[in-house]
Amino acid sequence: MEKPDWAAPLAEAYERSLAYLTALPDRPVGSVTSAPDLRAALDGPLPEAPADPREVIAGLAAAAESGLVGTQSGRFFGFVVGGANPAALAADWLTTVWDQNACLFALAPAASMVEEVAGKWLIQLLGLPAHASAGFVTGGQMANFTALAAARHEMLRRQGWDVEAEGLAGAPRLRVLAGRQRHDTVDRAARFLGLGSATITSVDTDDQGRMLPHALADALAGSDRPAIVCAQVGGVNTGAFDPVGDICAVAHEAGAWVHVDGAFGLWAAASPRLRHLTAGVERADSWATDGHKWLNVPYDSGFVFCAHPRAHRAAMGVRAGYLIHGAEGERDALDHTPEFSRRARGFPVYAAIRALGRTGVAELVERCCTLAGSFAEQLAAHDGVEILNDVVLNQVLVRFRAADGDHDGHTRAVIERVRRDGTCWTNGTTWQGRAAMRISVSNWSTDQGDVDRSVAAILRCAQPDAEA
Ligand SMILES: *Cc1c(COP(=O)(O)O)cnc(C)c1O
Numbered sequence: 179m180e181k182p183d184w185a186a187p188l189a190e191a192y193e194r195s196l197a198y199l200t201a202l203p204d205r206p207v208g209s210v211t212s213a214p215d216l217r218a219a220l221d222g223p224l225p226e227a228p229a230d231p232r233e234v235i236a237g238l239a240a241a242a243e244s245g246l247v248g249t250q251s252g253r254f255f256g257f258v259v260g261g262a263n264p265a266a267l268a269a270d271w272l273t274t275v276w277d278q279n280a281c282l283f284a285l286a287p288a289a290s291m292v293e294e295v296a297g298k299w300l301i302q303l304l305g306l307p308a309h310a311s312a313g314f315v316t317g318g319q320m321a322n323f324t325a326l327a328a329a330r331h332e333m334l335r336r337q338g339w340d341v342e343a344e345g346l347a348g349a350p351r352l353r354v355l356a357g358r359q360r361h362d363t364v365d366r367a368a369r370f371l372g373l374g375s376a377t378i379t380s381v382d383t384d385d386q387g388r389m390l391p392h393a394l395a396d397a398l399a400g401s402d403r404p405a406i407v408c409a410q411v412g413g414v415n416t417g418a419f420d421p422v423g424d425i426c427a428v429a430h431e432a433g434a435w436v437h438v439d440g441a442f443g444l445w446a447a448a449s450p451r452l453r454h455l456t457a458g459v460e461r462a463d464s465w466a467t468d469g470h471k472w473l474n475v476p477y478d479s480g481f482v483f484c485a486h487p488r489a490h491r492a493a494m495g496v497r498a499g500y501l502i503h504g505a506e507g508e509r510d511a512l513d514h515t516p517e518f519s520r521r522a523r524g525f526p527v528y529a530a531i532r533a534l535g536r537t538g539v540a541e542l543v544e545r546c547c548t549l550a551g552s553f554a555e556q557l558a559a560h561d562g563v564e565i566l567n568d569v570v571l572n573q574v575l576v577r578f579r580a581a582d583g584d585h586d587g588h589t590r591a592v593i594e595r596v597r598r599d600g601t602c603w604t605n606g607t608t609w610q611g612r613a614a615m616r617i618s619v620s621n622w623s624t625d626q627g628d629v630d631r632s633v634a635a636i637l638r639c640a641q642p643d644a645e646a
Contacts, residue, residue, distance in 0.1 A: 187231035194239045202251045206600025211244040216311040219244075250622040253632050255346040258414060258442045258573075260474040261621040262444035269529035270476045273522050280465040280522040281512040283504035293524035294509045299531050303539060304440075304467065305460055313494070314523040315513030317480035318441035321466030323367040324482040324494060324516060326354075326406065328464055329435040330371055332489040333404040342492060346372045355379045355397055356408035357420060359387035361439055364408050370407055381589040384608075386418035386568055391428050398432040405434035411456055412443015415609050417550075417573030419443055423458020441480075442620065443571060445472040449540040452547065455570065464490075472519065472543060474573075474622045475526045482514075490514060539598050546619040549629050553617050556633045563640065566614050573619040578640050586613040592640045601635035602628075 219241040248254055250261045252602035262270070278286035280293070297312030302329060315321050330352065334341045337350045356364050358380045364617040365375040382393040389409060398405060407429040409420040422438060429436045438444070438459055442469040446452040447459060459465070463486060469479030497503070504510045512518055534542060554569045557576055566575040580588035593606045593615050607616045615636075619629075638644060 183231070187235050190232045190235040190239075198239075198246075199244075199250065202248055205248060205251075207248040207251045207253050207603040208597050208600055209245050209247050210539060214246045216241075223607065250621075250623075251603075252621055252628040254621060255617045255619060256603045256605045258471050258620050260471045260617045261623055262476040263474040263530045263533060263622055264507065266422075266473075266475045266526040266530035267531035270526040275290070275410075275520065276525075278522040279519050279521055280524070281517070282502060282510050283508035284502040286522060287508075289522035290504070290509050291523055292522070292528045293511060296524050296528040297481075297532060301483060303457070303530075304444055304449045304465070304483075304532070305453065306465060306483050307485050309462055309487065310465075310483045311483050311490045311514060313482040313484075313490070314511065314527070315480045315482055315515050315517075316478040316523075317466045317470060318361070318439065318466055319363040319366065319480075320516060321441075321468070321480040321482040322361075322363050322408075322437070322439055322515075323370055324439050324490075325464035325466050325484060326367045326371055326373075326408075327493040328486065328489040329406045329437055330373065331493040332442075332463075332486055333406060333435055335489070335492075337404060339612045340505045351377075351403050352406060353377055353379060353401060353403045354406045354408060355381055355394060355434075356578070357381050357387070357389035357410055358383045359413050359415070359418075360408060360410055361414060361441065362623060364439060386416045386570075387413040388418050389420040389425060391421060391424040395428045395432075396426060398428065398434065405429070405432065407434045407436045409436060409438050409462070410443070411438055411440040411446070411459060413573075415506070415573065415575060415607055416567035417443065417569070417571030418567070419446070419455045421458075421569070422456065422462060426458055427462040430461075435464070437466070438462045439466050441466065441468045442471040445539070445543050445568070445572060445616050448536070449543045451540075451544055452571070459545065469523075469527050469530070470547070472620055473530050473539070474542070477531050479523055479527060541628075542622050543572075546621075546624065549624055549626065550574050550617065550619045552626065552629050553619070553633065556629075558638065560637060560640075563637075566609055566612070572619045574619075575607070576615040576636075577612060578615070581642060589613040589615060592644075595639035595644055596636055599635050599639055602632035604636075605608075 249259045278289045280286045280289040283290040339349050369375050384391050409422050409425045411419045426436050447456040465483045469475035470477045550572045554565045554574045557563045558565045563578040564577045565581045578589045578592045579585050604615050604617050
């Protein structure tokens with residue numbers, strides 16, 4: 179066997195990476211290609227013979243580039259997509275180089291310890307109970323899934339039922355209650371867990387999408403079945419926060435478990451200025467949040483926390499004869515996550531928190547919110563532009579009024595023109611039956627200049643005579 183040439187493909191990847199990142203400010207933010215063009219660039223017969231690794235990397239990068247969306251750009255405002263903090267990105271490279279299988283302490287001691295430490299840091303940053311357990315998962319979806327698996331375990335255990343051993347057939351029926359404006363991943367988690375999305379009771383929300391505690395109390399009073407309540411901090415449209423403290427009071431009174439989906443909104447707790455929005459969040463039973471959104475860790479990265487570590491481990495833990503389980507003080511990740519073999523996700527998280535510090539995380543969150551406020555203020559100053567939500571966090575809903583009265587059609591056309599203009603990237607949504615542009619500020623590198631340029635581009639595209 180020849181000695182491996184690590185240097186050539188890695189050098190190619192390094193040069194391409196740097197060229198990509200440094201060109202971001204000057205390239206259109208969106209993808210500039212189509213499915214047929216991409217297929218033409220990438221498709222071909224199954225390769226028969228080996229190829230030189232450096233050429234593989236160069237060819238892949240050249241063929242993919244036009245189909246990349248500039249989510250790393252300071253002017254990407256679509257969905258809730260964070261960029262990648264430089265320290266986290268570099269740590270993510272090392273994670274790949276080290277290629278640890280972070281399922282067991284014995285197999286990846288450093289990865290295990292980094293998750294233990296970063297998990298503790300996250301709990302402190304987010305103001306959660308010190309005794310909570312933590313799991314590093316792929317994102318908010320799996321965090322919601324893992325938390326609800328722990329909830330399912332605990333609520334059935336209290337009924338004398340071992341769901342891990344017996345399954346759900348013949349088990350006492352559980353119910354799930356969640357606000358009407360919940361994220362779809364809650365329904366999906368209920369499906370994966372055999373609870374069924376149809377068993378979710380939708381609880382009424384107010385005009386910003388916040389769950390109404392009295393409506394929850396009424397819904398809970400309607401049945402004796404053990405209940406899991408899913409609250410949300412940071413709705414994807416308005417950024418609004420359910421009143422978690424009141425929800426916990428009502429739900430715990432009824433013996434229910436409270437889970438908080440805080441994929442991005444939970445990060446408000448890291449800011450002294452915004453923390454009031456999450457008041458009472460520490461009283462919940464489990465929490466889900468993302469690393470790849472507001473902490474700006476590269477994809478994929480999410481966290482689940484549970485105030486009942488035993489339930490968390492009962493739902494996820496594995497004991498198999500051929501595994502080498504950690505001794506006292508040696509944390510096995512597979513007891514906290516649905517995955518078995520898995521990427522060492524803790525390294526980039528550790529690096530992001532280390533690089534920002536508590537004050538840096540607070541500053542990041544606050545700056546994004548200030549810039550969202552600037553978007554709203556500048557856009558609202560123009561005739562025919564309306565802001566549909568109370569901008570409490572980093573989300574702004576914008577509606578463009580048309581002279582002919584077709585505000586929905588005009589709003590969608592503006593979003594499409596903005597996409598083609600390429601200065602920035604926003605997406606559309608429907609809020610309370612009305613089409614809206616949705617702007618989310620979630621990137622560490624976004625500054626006032628990015629916002630001002632984007633506002634100018636959006637207003638240009640909203641002119642009645644803007645090119646169709
Ligand atoms: C993004 C989001 C999710 C899903 O998170 P993923 O990381 O995409 O799996 C869940 N809930 C809320 C409120 C979100 O914003």
